[in-house]
Amino acid sequence: MGCLDVAGGRTSVKSRFLRFSKPRFSLDTGLFLAFAVAAITLAGPRVIGGLREQAPALPTFRPITGPVSRIGDGDTFWIGRVKIRLWGIDAPEAATTDGPAATRYLTEVVADHLLTCRQAGPPSHDRLVARCEDPWGRDIAEIMVGAGWALDWPEYSRGHYGPAQNRAASLGAGLHAGP
Numbered sequence: 001m002g003c004l005d006v007a008g009g010r011t012s013v014k015s016r017f018l019r020f021s022k023p024r025f026s027l028d029t030g031l032f033l034a035f036a037v038a039a040i041t042l043a044g045p046r047v048i049g050g051l052r053e054q055a056p057a058l059p060t061f062r063p064i065t066g067p068v069s070r071i072g073d074g075d076t077f078w079i080g081r082v083k084i085r086l087w088g089i090d091a092p093e094a095a096t097t098d099g100p101a102a103t104r105y106l107t108e109v110v111a112d113h114l115l116t117c118r119q120a121g122p123p124s125h126d127r128l129v130a131r132c133e134d135p136w137g138r139d140i141a142e143i144m145v146g147a148g149w150a151l152d153w154p155e156y157s158r159g160h161y162g163p164a165q166n167r168a169a170s171l172g173a174g175l176h177a178g179p
Contacts, residue, residue, distance in 0.1 A: 063116050064079050064080075064082055064084070064117045064130070065079075065115065065116045065117075066079040066080055066115070067112065068111075068113075068115060071106055071107050071110075072094065072103075073091060073094040073102065073103050073106075074091025074092055074099065074102030074103055074105065074149055075089055075090065075091040075106075075141070075144070075150055076127060077110065079115060079117065083127045083128065084127060084129075084132065085124055085125075085127040085128070085129050085130070086130070086131075086132060086140060086141040086144070086150075087120035087121055087129050087130055087141060087156065087157070088120070088141055088152065088153055088156050088160055088161055089141045089144060089145055089151065089152060089153055089157070090151050090153045091106070091150035091151075092175070098174075098175055101174070102144070102174070102175075105144065105147060105149045105174070106140075106144060106149070109140060109143050109144070110134070110140065113134050115132045115133065115134060115140065116132065116133050117131070117132040117133075118130055118131055118132075121156065142161055145161040145164040145168065146164040146167060146168055146173075147168065147174055148168035148169075148171070148172075148173030148174020148175050148176045148177070149174040151165060151175065152164070
């Protein structure tokens, strides 16, 4: 396998491996890359700054642990002086038709237990939006949705509680009970 005839249009095996390929950038690709770099350089700080203004920074809270001292409705309660709203669900307000039943059920779920709540979103109406667990690690919001006394709020939960809501609906539990 020696050298091949260069004059006959063939190159040697040795020279074929020593050749470097040329970059294959067209004029369009070069212009696109130049425009992209310029756009990111000029607009990047404004876009990132705008996102920071839209979503306030989440303060770093340590988990809040303690017994529930007061219940507002099916998704709001206090641990000590901290007002907490359960993340990702929506329960009836206390003054609505199903509100008292949802509030009673939440009272039964959290009664005499130490809850551990961790911030899960920005504060809402002076409430800490949090995911809360009982001493056995059960998600309080999932219990409420699974029993039918709250609904998954996919805008915030991204469907996290959807399966629990579907189970409750199939059983006709809580808010899903027929007339």
